[in-house]
Amino acid sequence: MPINSLRVTEKIPADISQANCCNKFPLDIQDQPLDTLAELTQIAVDSAADAVFYTSSDGQICYANQVACRELGYSRSELLKLTLRDIDLELPAPDWTVYWEILKQQRSLTFESCYTTKESRSFSVEVKVSYLEYQGCEYQCAIARNISDRKAAEAALVDAKEQLQAVLDAVPGFVSWVSSDLRYMGVNKHLAAAYQLPAETFIGQKVGFLDNSPHFNDLVYDFLASDETTASKEVTASIQADKKTYLIVAQKYHKGSAAVFVGLDVTERKQVLLALQESEERLRQQAARLEQTVLVLQRTQTQLIQTEKMSSLGQLVAGVAHEINNPVSFISGNISHAGGYIKELLNLVELYQKHYPNPVQEIQYQTEELDLEFLKKDLIKLLNSMKVGSDRIRDVVRSLRLFSRTDEAEKKPADIHECLDSTLLILQNRLQAKGGRSGISLIKEYGNLPRIQCYAGQLNQVFMHLLTNAIDALEKEVKIPQKHGTIESKSLLFPPDSGEGIFEPEIRIRTEMLEGNEVAIAISDNGPGMTKEILGCIFDPLFTTKPPGTNTGLGLSICQYLIVEKHGGQLHCFSQPGQGTELIIQIAIGNG
Structure with missing residues (x-):
């Protein structure tokens, strides 16, 4: 065993029998005779659980217990012929002298080594050795524990x-x-x-x-x-x-x-995920912008179509109005002259009757045949009726001209009431009774409004959309009193407790001046009303509750655009199921 592999430990207990014997004795060993103690010690060493050797100072084995014989595969007589160096291959002969000197100095050593059996099989051991002197001779007691399993x-x-x-x-x-x-x-x-x-x-x-x-x-x-x-x-x-x-x-x-x-x-994964999220957000924004662009294009297209329709209608109406206006002006102008001539002729007839009370028989006969007295009275009424009719035609022509003002590029002062009346004239036929529905009552409550700076043609479009929707709501189905009772006005024009109500079927138009140099136009109906969910979507482009193919869903969206974007105003809607609908327009007076 190399000297540098020795590990010095605490002194091994001198009483080997006490360390290894598994037996317990009822008597105090110190009270036994020496022969008995020696015999007990021999038994304890022979029965120890570990291999026990006694060697002389030159390494010659002097004693080996039963465990040593069994683990090494030698008989006791064979072991007594061997030296410790024969079974411990890690303890070469040149180192024995040095090893013995260290043992004498330390008195006890503990180290690990490797023993070889008779069959040349090796196993690891933990060795504890103690230095002994007896009758002038030197010995060592070695206790070797097999640690193969532990190793x-x-x-x-x-x-x-x-x-x-x-x-x-x-x-x-x-x-x-x-x-x-x-x-x-x-x-x-x-x-x-x-x-x-x-x-x-x-x-x-x-x-x-x-x-x-x-x-x-x-x-x-x-x-x-x-x-x-x-x-x-x-x-x-x-x-x-x-x-x-x-x-x-x-x-x-x-x-x-x-x-x-x-x-x-996960740095790269986080970066990739962040980049993906940013890309998704950009795509969502692009999709939203594209959707908005599509809606704007659709709204613009619809507005262009509507403008073109209104322009064509304006041209048609202007042409028709011109063609009607000329003969109507001729008739209207001549009626007044005809009235004067007739009065003069009637005065002449009265003079003849006054100065020639008894005309010839032929004149009397003709007077009775014509019923001259009735003719004089009815002729005046006839002329007055012709005058009223011609004036009515002239008012219609004037209203048509007012409604068809769609090509104005700049804001101009306009009379809101004239705009409303011209629109109502176009829709007059739809207000009349038809299809099992009674006529729609129209109530106009116009306030004292100044002329306002606006695009009159665009306001006419808004009024047309709102009034058409109101008429559609009232024509939607046969009215059921439980569904179409009166509605409470939420208009800015009247307080909630004013008691104002709309009775079916009717449309009410109210105008009023507001604080801040604004005017308000409220158009209400007592139709079926709308749910809260529908009310939140009515200004969305392409949203409609009407059957497919009957509406584009852009009417109220265009109205909001024309009022908010073009006129800087506001458009509000109030409605509840069974309580009708009211739309309120607020626009500034401007410099009108």
């Missing part, structure tokens, strides 16, 4: 640790295991390499000794202090001045006395 277990443990370390090193991330006192028990090679430190440097160090991962340190402290057995969290850490994000997964073991932490670099 095998230690080797298996080392293999398991190496295998575990290999597995942890193969994990594509940072792995560390920490004790409950917050000290590193080990790390894998990736974590050690990231900090450019040997893995052994971490062992025994307090978590946070590098002072560059405070979020990870907090996670470790909180996890080991909690009752949770598993946890996962994303944390940021700075490694070599490079800030990264890691997904930390923690798991306790050994009944919570230690925990393993696995950190996976």
